[in-house]
Amino acid sequence: MSNWYSDKENKNCVTVSTRIRLARNLSDLAFPSQMTNEAREELKLRMKSAIKQNNSPLIKSLKYIDMADVPENEINAMVERHVISPEFARTNTGKAIILSDDESISIMVGEEDHIRIQVILAGLCLEKAYKTAQELDSILNEKLSFAFDPKLGYLTECPTNLGTGLRASVMMHLPLLESTGQLKQIGDSVGKIGFTVRGIYGEGSKAKSSLYQISNQITLGLSEENAIKNLSQIVEQIIEKERKAEGYIEKIVLEDKILRAKGVLENCRLLTSEEMMNLLSLINLGIRLGIINSEYETIKLLIEAGPYMLMKKYGTSTPEERDIKRAEYVREQFEAYRKA
Amino acid sequence: MSNWYSDKENKNCVTVSTRIRLARNLSDLAFPSQMTNEAREELKLRMKSAIKQNNSPLIKSLKYIDMADVPENEINAMVERHVISPEFARTNTGKAIILSDDESISIMVGEEDHIRIQVILAGLCLEKAYKTAQELDSILNEKLSFAFDPKLGYLTECPTNLGTGLRASVMMHLPLLESTGQLKQIGDSVGKIGFTVRGIYGEGSKAKSSLYQISNQITLGLSEENAIKNLSQIVEQIIEKERKAEGYIEKIVLEDKILRAKGVLENCRLLTSEEMMNLLSLINLGIRLGIINSEYETIKLLIEAGPYMLMKKYGTSTPEERDIKRAEYVREQFEAYRKA
Numbered sequence: 001m002s003n004w005y006s007d008k009e010n011k012n013c014v015t016v017s018t019r020i021r022l023a024r025n026l027s028d029l030a031f032p033s034q035m036t037n038e039a040r041e042e043l044k045l046r047m048k049s050a051i052k053q054n055n056s057p058l059i060k061s062l063k064y065i066d067m068a069d070v071p072e073n074e075i076n077a078m079v080e081r082h083v084i085s086p087e088f089a090r091t092n093t094g095k096a097i098i099l100s101d102d103e104s105i106s107i108m109v110g111e112e113d114h115i116r117i118q119v120i121l122a123g124l125c126l127e128k129a130y131k132t133a134q135e136l137d138s139i140l141n142e143k144l145s146f147a148f149d150p151k152l153g154y155l156t157e158c159p160t161n162l163g164t165g166l167r168a169s170v171m172m173h174l175p176l177l178e179s180t181g182q183l184k185q186i187g188d189s190v191g192k193i194g195f196t197v198r199g200i201y202g203e204g205s206k207a208k209s210s211l212y213q214i215s216n217q218i219t220l221g222l223s224e225e226n227a228i229k230n231l232s233q234i235v236e237q238i239i240e241k242e243r244k245a246e247g248y249i250e251k252i253v254l255e256d257k258i259l260r261a262k263g264v265l266e267n268c269r270l271l272t273s274e275e276m277m278n279l280l281s282l283i284n285l286g287i288r289l290g291i292i293n294s295e296y297e298t299i300k301l302l303i304e305a306g307p308y309m310l311m312k313k314y315g316t317s318t319p320e321e322r323d324i325k326r327a328e329y330v331r332e333q334f335e336a337y338r339k340a
Numbered sequence: 341m342s343n344w345y346s347d348k349e350n351k352n353c354v355t356v357s358t359r360i361r362l363a364r365n366l367s368d369l370a371f372p373s374q375m376t377n378e379a380r381e382e383l384k385l386r387m388k389s390a391i392k393q394n395n396s397p398l399i400k401s402l403k404y405i406d407m408a409d410v411p412e413n414e415i416n417a418m419v420e421r422h423v424i425s426p427e428f429a430r431t432n433t434g435k436a437i438i439l440s441d442d443e444s445i446s447i448m449v450g451e452e453d454h455i456r457i458q459v460i461l462a463g464l465c466l467e468k469a470y471k472t473a474q475e476l477d478s479i480l481n482e483k484l485s486f487a488f489d490p491k492l493g494y495l496t497e498c499p500t501n502l503g504t505g506l507r508a509s510v511m512m513h514l515p516l517l518e519s520t521g522q523l524k525q526i527g528d529s530v531g532k533i534g535f536t537v538r539g540i541y542g543e544g545s546k547a548k549s550s551l552y553q554i555s556n557q558i559t560l561g562l563s564e565e566n567a568i569k570n571l572s573q574i575v576e577q578i579i580e581k582e583r584k585a586e587g588y589i590e591k592i593v594l595e596d597k598i599l600r601a602k603g604v605l606e607n608c609r610l611l612t613s614e615e616m617m618n619l620l621s622l623i624n625l626g627i628r629l630g631i632i633n634s635e636y637e638t639i640k641l642l643i644e645a646g647p648y649m650l651m652k653k654y655g656t657s658t659p660e661e662r663d664i665k666r667a668e669y670v671r672e673q674f675e676a677y678r679k680a
Contacts (some may be wrong), residue, residue, distance in 0.1 A: 056594075267600055267602055268599065270596040
């Protein structure tokens, strides 16, 4: 099984991935914050049967997993693979996940809203991802009645999602806008028109790996199509600015940093998660600049060498053992890329 | 022409090189601090003819060079190759150097004393180096009359050299005694018995590359043979302590540091002299520990990638250009070592 992040065709060094999320709630069940345990079980049962009863190829390809059956380490590894949210991972009772083989589709049941439909794809594919999410939404809506108000649109647990319930976001690698100090200004100006720029490891977190998520904030009074069109235009502008910043830094200084990062990743025997993120960020920049060949799968490595993903693979447990295994794993992958 | 530091047979990772120096003055010329320009010219003439008139194979192999004929950059490059002292390089009038092809023999004419006979060899070869210095001393003494007092021995410009005029020193690579903080104590105890430990870039300088010079301080009231025997024993003890310190540091931590240094040296595009010294020091430790193969010529690189040696090779001049050329040169050498 190959994961969404292994998609080589849509591989792109500035726009790493695209995510569409739709928030939905059932009209005849209490909203999540008010739910009893019985209601949670009822929600899971209804979702399970909605999936089982449908014969569309899209739904047939999904598998239903009760989160109570998933070991804790695998739950954390799912967070590292961006399959579930950190909030969803906090407890595993009354929750389920519906997943496609490549994990590009994940439907969280019992998150902040009853249902969170997520489609995540490599590269910049806003329309494609939205089309899939919309299809899932329609199919589920055949069996389930979603809470909807003619004036307010889809009703959600948190008012910030009211209306379309859509969050469209693009994960961007912006090392040069970051290092030249232009990101704050970009964040301020997109903020004024209803978009946010934030580090991928949660709001307010300092971005590791120079990865930033650009997403819409407004869900009310704006159609899904327009929200996506606007986001798409903003992303194009940021790509252009990031490309332009290539001219602000002396070429040999960049080459030196990038190739040293390669040298360290090819040779290290101990590697923390944080250092790996910083070094892989340089490798990703190197691919974009044509200094490193495009065989290097930075995002795959970033995800697969996460602490829980490593524990899943090697069963090791102490942080030092993981640093050894991480170095070993990264070296092996780099050796393979080098020979490719 | 291969230099003394390319001697692979005597290559040794803890005792890098051995140097013997004899200070001599002519009895019928004013001492250097009192010399007129005419006397300096007279001294050079006498040395030149002493060399020319002698038919021993040892002397026949030497060439006489008037320092006034040596360009400034080459003079500085000679300091980097340890052929002449930094003091000798300060001015070039009234000075000459007598050199062997591999530069293991250099006789400075017009240094602090009239004559400084130097023999420098790779590895630990105190007796061999002393034997050569002694032979040169005897041959020169046939033609020249050295200032000698039956009670005080050889008379020298500075009283610290009175007696034998001998300075015997061993350059040692002591990264583990340095990092475990044991060097100061060793310096204190050898100081009590007339020896010093100092960084190779001058007295009181912080050692770069963890290279230290161990040498005798006492030249009066002790025979040359005993001075050398004592130094030899001290060096053996320090080797043992440095080896013992291998057990104090976790193997994987050392491996990680050493192999990262290799990765950086194989890949960098900009390399300052100081960083190179630190990284080559780790490579030298790696050879000793069997982590890096013995083809890597750390001391050769350390010398040949010095600022003036690089200018001699590439003719470049700005520090940034040198950092680029240094990185290029080191990468090429590392590529060759890797394939060897």
